[in-house]
Amino acid sequence: MLACAPLADGRWAVRRLTDDGEPAGEPEVRPPGALGTDATGTPDERRLWASTPQEYPALLAAGQRVARCHDVAAVERILLGRAGAFGDPVTPAAVVARSRGEPVPAAPAGSSGPAAGTPTLFDLARAFDPDPVAAGGIPAAPGQAGPDREGDGRSGPGPSAVGPSGAGRSDAAGDPLELLRLAYRDQRRRAAGDGALALLLAAENAAALAAAELGAVGLPWRRSVHLAVLEQMLGARPALGGRPPRLVDLSREIDGAFGFAVNPDSAVELREAFRRVGFDIETTRSWVIKGIDHPAVGPVLAYKELARLHSANGWTWLDQWVRDDRFRAEYLSGAVVSGRWATRGGGALQIPRLLRQAVVADDGYRLVVADAAQLEPRVLAAISGDAALQAVSAARQDRADLYAGLAADGFGGNRASAKVAMLGAMYGQTTGEGGRLVRTLRARYPVAMGYVDAAARAGERGDVVASVLGRTCPPPGASWEAVRIGRQQDATAAERKRADRIAGDRGRFTRNFVVQASAADWAAVWLAGLRTALTAVPDAELVFFLHDELIVHAPAPVADEVAGLIERAAEDARRLVFPGSAVVTPVRPVIVDRYADAK
DNA sequence: GCCGGAGGCGCC
DNA sequence: AAAGGGCGCCTCCGGC
Secondary structure, three states: OEEEEEOOOOOEEEEEEOOOOOEOOOOEEEOHHHOOHHHOOOOOOOEEEOOHHHHHHHHHHOOOOOOOEEEHHHHHHHHHHHOOOOOOOOOHHHHHHHHHOOOOOOOOOOOOOOOOOOOOHHHHHHHHOOOOOOOOOOOOOOOOOOOOOOOOOOOOOOOOOOOOOOOOOOOOOOOHHHHHHHHHHHHHHHHOOOHHHHHHHHHHHHHHHHHHHHHHHOEEOOHHHHHHHHHHHHOOOOOOOOOOHHHHHHHHHHHHHHOOOOOOOOHHHHHHHHHHOOOOOOOOOHHHHOOOOOOOHHHHHHHHHHHHHHHHHOHHHHHHHEEOOEEOOEEEOOOOOOOOOEEEOOOHHHOOHHHHHHOEOOOOEEEEEEEEOOHHHHHHHHHHOOHHHHHHHHOOOOOOOHHHHHHHHHOOOOHHHHHHHHHHHHHOOOOHHHHHHHHHHHHHOHHHHHHHHHHHHHHHHOOOOEOOOOOEOOOOOOOHHHHHHHOOOOOOHHHHHHHHHHHHHHHHHHHHHHHHHHHHHHHHHHHHHHHHHHOOOOOOEEEEEOOOEEEEEEEHHHHHHHHHHHHHHHHHHHHHHOOOOOOOOOEOOEEEOEHHHHO
16 A cells, blocks of 8 residues: 655655555655556555545546545545544544544645645655754755644644644654554554445545546537537527527517516516416426416426526536536545535536537447446335345346336336336325325335335434445434424424424435435445456546446447446446345446437 | 525436 | 435525
């Protein structure tokens, strides 16, 4: 294992460690181009660093890849969550301080990029040698902190919070490599003896690498195709800040239909307009407007759809996010409490179906698009141990279509009803058609339904729940005080109502969490396995990942091979995450030139 | 003028 | 078919 900490001058401090976290070499300084898999004798060697999204992009920019890593922040988020301490700082210094029962340094404000806290070469050298300059060692960079600089250099209120590490005492404070080493040892100790947790942490570390790589590689995106779509839907590109011709036309049509001027971009005005013509609506959501019988409805709905395209994925978006026919977003693998990924910039997880035609493989390449078929109900079957639901998931003829199996099993063959019922069960729906259909499901699959009901009740009590591999949900926040108040004997009706609402929200959250987070567990293991397998296929790259779906951009001759690897990785994930379960988690790789052709 | 919340909607 | 979970991001709007 190679502990890696960036220095202020763009180079890196590294030190080889054993898997136990014992030093196995002397500290050295390397350029980023000498940190990747190909740069060391042991390609598989793990990198130990503070945070993958913080450190890895610099290596990727230098053309380096890393096979495996231990991401202290990612691991710490999971371990802290299990200890009920969501949101505490996750830096190596914080991990070490907590392990010693010392005051925990606050997380650096706006901590990304080469922050003010990045140690200088001088800081590092000083940690090994009290007076490196005098000893003829590494000189301090000009303008950097002097020798009396304390702690990790974070600019915070008051004196350094790292603890009582006195001058002259040999200590980890200020030495990033030693902090990494000690943090690693502590995390290793806390995670010991739990196989599911080990799998979760391994998958999370791999996912973090994959997320950074996805961001660097980018999704193939044909600017010309996107431009053609915009032109066809919206008309010619308007001047900066102007509205495209199609929106101008529709706006006039809307005014005409109402008989007065309305700004359709304003929900307030739109609702008022419908009220003036006799329709007392609470919101102007599309599905509400759809139910109104008035000549303005058509143009309003068309306007909403096109305005959305224009503002979310229009010409400005294209200019901002697509370079050289690649859409590059920042993927954050650990950002959602359920374990799902988030993205920053470009809305990469919300690419509208309409624009999937712009995702086109390079010449000589294909896109291998794969999604897990109805992953969440299958995951529910596995985690609940519901034999009947597992049997439906694995039924031969409906193996790839769980809802068809469900439909045959209790919904008179009505697939749509079966789907609505299952989604209602997992989201906590109680009213309307979905709520009614859930009752059918409850009678048919009492074990599975009992499982999500129990999760909901735990949430309503204020308890936490966990995914199959042990990722925990956050505890209730400050609003839980209102629940406590509303449940007291002398609570007012309003207080009781508020308590019920908050507890109900919490119950729906925990009900969904056990399924969504366990599905994320499976997907992370799937992704991690595939990522490793793909290293054996030259020029095949993961270019997209969306909860239960991924895209590999691969040379045409190896596309079939990649499809096989995707299926094998899914089967491995099923076996690892749901050992002993009869559930199946089929994926459907499709080889296409355009993403839009995958479904 | 800045900022945060609300409304709305895209994806799973 | 209904409006129940998780997100990100846009515009509008009201408060300062």
